[in-house]
Amino acid sequence: MAASRSRGRWIAHWDPEDETFWEDTGRRIAYRNLFFSVLSEHIGFSIWTLWSVLVLFMGPEYGLTPADKFLLTSAVTLVGAIARVPYTFAVALFGGRNWTIVSAGLLLVPTIAAFAVMHPGTSFATFLGVGLLAGIGGGNFASSMTNINAYFPLRKKGWALGMNAGGGNVGVAAIQLVALAVIAASGGPRVLLGIYIPLIVVAAVCAALFMDNLATVRNDTGAARDAARDAHTWIMSFLYVGTFGSFIGYSFAFGQVLTTQFGRTPLQATYLTFIGPLLGSLVRPVGGRLADRYGGARITLWNYVAMAAATAGLIAASMVTSLPLFVIVFVALFVLSGLGNGSTFKMIPGIFQAKALARGLEGEEAVAYGRRLSGASMGLIGAVGALGGVGINLAFRQSFLSSGSGTGAFVAFLAFYGVCFAVTWAVYLRRPAGQAATTVRTETKPQLDYAEV
Template identity: 45%
Template sequence: MGRHRRLSDWNPEDIAAWESGNSKIARRNLLCTVAGDHVAFSIWSLWSVMTLFMPASMYGFSAGDKLLLGAVATLVGGCARIPYTLGIARFGGRTWTTLSAFVLLIPTVGTIALLANPGLPLWPYVVCAALTGLGGGNYAASLANVNAFYPQRLKGGALAFNAGVGNLGVAVVQLIGLLVLSTAGHEAPYWVCAIYLVLLTLVGIAAALFMDELDHGVELNTMRSIAFDRDTWVVCLLYICTFGSWIGFAFAFGQVLQVNFEASGESVKHASLHAAQIAFVGPLLGSLARIYGGRLADRLGGSRVTLGVLGGMILGAGLLVGISTIDDAHAGTTSSTLVGSVIGFVALFILAGMGNGSLFKLIPSIFEARSRSLDASDAERRHWSRAMSGSLIGICSAVGALGGVGINLALRQSYLTTGTETPAYWIFLASYVVAAILTWLMYVRRPATAAPSSNPLADPQHEAKSASTVRV
């Protein structure tokens, strides 16, 4: 359907070609990729909204059961990211974006069927939540696609724009859920899913009509070799603390709010409505902050912005620990502590979004700097840098999403063992401290320079071990 155009010898670093028309091609593909990513994120986080339509009296599920649905969706989304990154490299951005949009029609229809039949056991909901997790795989594929289209000088802003607008899908589906919940109540949750049946069809058709195919340079061998790189593990941890926090809080924030509203004495119906009225704010501001974080990193450097963000997240997590400890001492939630908890969460959303945007600048910068020491032509250096950074984006986005799993499981276990969120908040705080220390040691202070490999393009794993870590 539509045109089938595979671009050969794409060189975004050619300024003359970029200004004469390549920028328009890249922008068109970026917009289509962002649209697909946006809707996919909405489907990925669909159950964080649907649980607000599932009162325990009707469906029989506890807060822990609902957090389990979010954890399963997040886990599958993380695991799907490496195959999706390889899929877009194998089939091209146009074909893969089209197929991945149409595949998500299956769990969307399944969600309608499950909500229309309360009283079923938990496992069908878990299976459906797992299928919605495929929407999380689109994220890594879209990042690899945008990374290949844009020049180094614009990667931070382009990748952050893709991630920021794409991640807005979480806030938008929560807003749609709020609209349905405030008008039709618990009686018509299927309207949320029906809207996304239309949107998935539209973005799939748009991808088929307007996108192009491009050699992304991402191969399985490259991903295997980079898995042993020291930077891979450090960046993955940073991604867990930034994007993992963002997506984990996006899934859990509404449920935590609902529990706290009920603890303050509100009825289940009013607690659900008030939680929905607030829950979308965090993902919305975090998504917008991601765009700003990427642009700020283009000016100041990805490492400096990331370190500053992690310092702020330490303070935000410390605020949550203090407030939750006060609630534990009083055996209940007051209006003042509830407001403070919302402020702490929103601050973490914004900072996590900014940190995720700055990492999009940090990752390509690491390999662009390394490529300068390679004994190769400019074209070979560009291909190597694109392949390595695209592979790392796929790996760290997969591992980083597991941070969202950890957040949901930590909160679930915290509720089961103590009845409060305090132990989980302590875990979050410790993780941010470790990530800040590693950022300072690896990327902010000036490290020593190592000798380059004699033939790095023939053995990317050897080069990854021997090349220097530069300040980025």
């Protein structure tokens, strides 16, 4: 059956779990929407992390201390996390295409505002206020993931969500690479901002021309309420703090750590800072693909082990002041955070699908239940996860204020990854003695089989 359209690029019928529908019609439409969703989300991430780059341009003539800069980037991260909640609801209220147009266009506000105030003599309060506007770029992730989740069948969600998020995450590395070129050419921060203003317009126009709205996800704002009542939404939020919170927090902080702790110049730091976010973004679909094959919970569990080991390596590198070892291990930690981002987000639709089966639902009814709650929960999980980036920047700020080094912050991160490992094992992989690892058919029993999610 073909997808039926109504006015305003709304698709009334959408059933990706029907293989005939998917092969004949669904695949082409889903991939087209995925591509242009990635474009908008990519630029959203660039604008969200804009100030992690701008602070590198801000030398002594701007009058900001390292603590001021960490506070500025923490505030921007916080707004991005908060914005993810209403952005999730916006897809159901306005449609995925319609909201992508609006959310892309809104990126002009923080970009033009930064262009206006970026010069020595501007007060820290003004920089902070304008920086807060850039936080709306973080919201694009939530609406994009909620929208794309509805387009793909369950068997392909790990890869599709990984591609969508990974393509967006590349925006972090992209703006750092553009900044590197601008700095190398002796250009100022306004040159960087001038490059992005027309790109934002292109993203909004492409969304208007090539994306669609799905009627099946319209006006279901009650799904967010139901998702918020489910314990798994908050458990997965906690685990996502460990993966995405690490990715976005380190993306904001890496350059400042290099300049503050290792005495690198802004140009020297920028030569290094883009590598970690770039690799961490590109590997996110790999995390989703591995989760599709081996189960998201298993991949997530062992990924936390590797993240803890990498963090221990960073502590050692900080103590001996070895820049090469520090950069190598930090980049490895970025890669692991990207893998974990892919595997944790693959777990979400699997968890709610398992709950649907446990309620006795079957077929399309079970799929609809799982799709409804997983889509709604993604925005909440993404919002809480992004708060990890706030914590990371505040931890670095306090560590540098206390000891002039980031070592204390890394010790705290190591302990947190240990807790994430324990939660993943206890909730999603532990099997009580004597119980078969099978999915039960009632929610009153706690032994749902989440190992394969």
